[in-house]
Amino acid sequence: MSASRPLSGEPGTDDTPVQATGEQIYDVLIIGAGPAGTSTAIYTVRAGLSTLVVDKGAASGALALTTKIASYPGVPETVTGAELLRRMRDQAAGFGAQFVQDRVLSVELDSDPKVLWTTEGLYRGRTVVIATGSMGRTQTVPGEERLVGRGVSYCATCDGAFCKDEEVAVVGNTPEALEEALLLTRWASRVHLLPPADTFRAPTALVTEVLEHSKIEAHPPVRVLEVLGEQAVSGVRVAPRGDSERTLAVTGVFIYTQGNRPITDFLKGQLALSESGCIEVDESRQTSVPGVFAVGDVLCTHLRQAVIAAADGAIAGMAIERHLSRRERLRPDWS
Numbered sequence: 001m002s003a004s005r006p007l008s009g010e011p012g013t014d015d016t017p018v019q020a021t022g023e024q025i026y027d028v029l030i031i032g033a034g035p036a037g038t039s040t041a042i043y044t045v046r047a048g049l050s051t052l053v054v055d056k057g058a059a060s061g062a063l064a065l066t067t068k069i070a071s072y073p074g075v076p077e078t079v080t081g082a083e084l085l086r087r088m089r090d091q092a093a094g095f096g097a098q099f100v101q102d103r104v105l106s107v108e109l110d111s112d113p114k115v116l117w118t119t120e121g122l123y124r125g126r127t128v129v130i131a132t133g134s135m136g137r138t139q140t141v142p143g144e145e146r147l148v149g150r151g152v153s154y155c156a157t158c159d160g161a162f163c164k165d166e167e168v169a170v171v172g173n174t175p176e177a178l179e180e181a182l183l184l185t186r187w188a189s190r191v192h193l194l195p196p197a198d199t200f201r202a203p204t205a206l207v208t209e210v211l212e213h214s215k216i217e218a219h220p221p222v223r224v225l226e227v228l229g230e231q232a233v234s235g236v237r238v239a240p241r242g243d244s245e246r247t248l249a250v251t252g253v254f255i256y257t258q259g260n261r262p263i264t265d266f267l268k269g270q271l272a273l274s275e276s277g278c279i280e281v282d283e284s285r286q287t288s289v290p291g292v293f294a295v296g297d298v299l300c301t302h303l304r305q306a307v308i309a310a311a312d313g314a315i316a317g318m319a320i321e322r323h324l325s326r327r328e329r330l331r332p333d334w335s
């Protein structure tokens with residue numbers, strides 16, 4: 001089996017290519033190098049635990065896609081998500097965490113050591129951390145995928161402030177869509193609400209508040225045909241039911257037709273998931289399987305933010321150290 005490629009931009013990993021042969025048993029295997037996985041790695045390597053972070057692509061997580069972050073504590077200037085991630089990964093690699101670019105296809109979580117099966121081979125570890133995020137959605141509108149993080153967003157809390165005095169569109173008819181439309185009125189000059197059906201699937205009081213808001217224009221049911229723009233969103237092309245196509249000149253399109261989809265397909269039923277597919281954990285971020293932890297957006301968290309993902313990593317990192325040292329005390333001959 002071949003040596004896996006280092007995750008681009010990681011210092012130190014070129015010298016010591018990680019072998020996907022399963023020969024080395026790591027203390028900690030982390031799937032996902034977003035803020036959750038990287039923060040976990042900072043805590044586990046600093047606790048003296050050998051740590052490998054496996055990520056399918058440096059630019060594929062939620063933070064990596066984000067063009068502007070202004071809400072991360074200690075980083076007052078507006079940075080791109082990619083830059084913030086690079087700093088986090090450099091910090092973890094500087095302490096000794098290893099990073100490798102590889103996609104996890106399946107896992108064996110009940111075995112000892114636990115195994116990750118990947119495109120390149122396999123990795124074995126005493127503990128596993130799942131930090132794969134919730135970008136498992138499929139982009140359905142033409143232009144949506146190209147413009148994610150460039151005006152297409154799924155989070156008004158994250159990106160609303162970048163739409164100050166601009167016109168934006170909100171696509172959806174769920175409580176989340178309506179709440180987000182209301183939130184956007186704090187910044188946007190006008191919010192076009194584009195429901196896919198002629199009824200709102202939300203409490204009456206919330207619907208009334210939205211429909212009566214002076215900054216919100218609720219359109220009749222529309223099909224969203226395309227998000228327009230090259231480097232940034234410049235408009236959205238819609239087909240109102242029973243009317244001819246038109247283009248709305250907006251700089252932001254907030255889409256709430258699917259919700260987030262946690263990336264858990266590779267688990268193949270080995271962990272307890274909620275009905276919506278997110279991973280259930282205890283206070284220490286341990287899952288239903290001892291020694292398997294989960295952090296960040298893949299959890300059933302209400303608020304998906306980089307700082308919360310990083311905090312999860314701190315909690316799990318410290319719990320892993322306790323978990324492994326307790327096991328070592330119980331099994332002194334354990335190697």
Ligand SMILES: Cc1cc2nc3c(=O)[nH]c(=O)nc-3n(C[C@H](O)[C@H](O)[C@H](O)COP(=O)(O)OP(=O)(O)OC[C@H]3O[C@@H](n4cnc5c(N)ncnc54)[C@H](O)[C@@H]3O)c2cc1C
Binds near residue numbers: 057104309
């Ligand atoms: C458009 C947008 C704007 C945002 N703006 C902000 C903001 O301004 N402020 C803020 O705090 N938060 C913001 N967020 C939210 C923030 O980005 C997320 O909460 C955070 O990135 C979650 O971190 P995570 O590590 O859990 O997941 P992610 O950042 O999604 O990272 C998951 C990692 O797992 C890897 N992965 C997935 N599956 C596999 C697999 N099978 N094998 C190997 N690797 C795998 C991915 O490649 C990825 O690198 C924004 C999100 C979006 C989408």
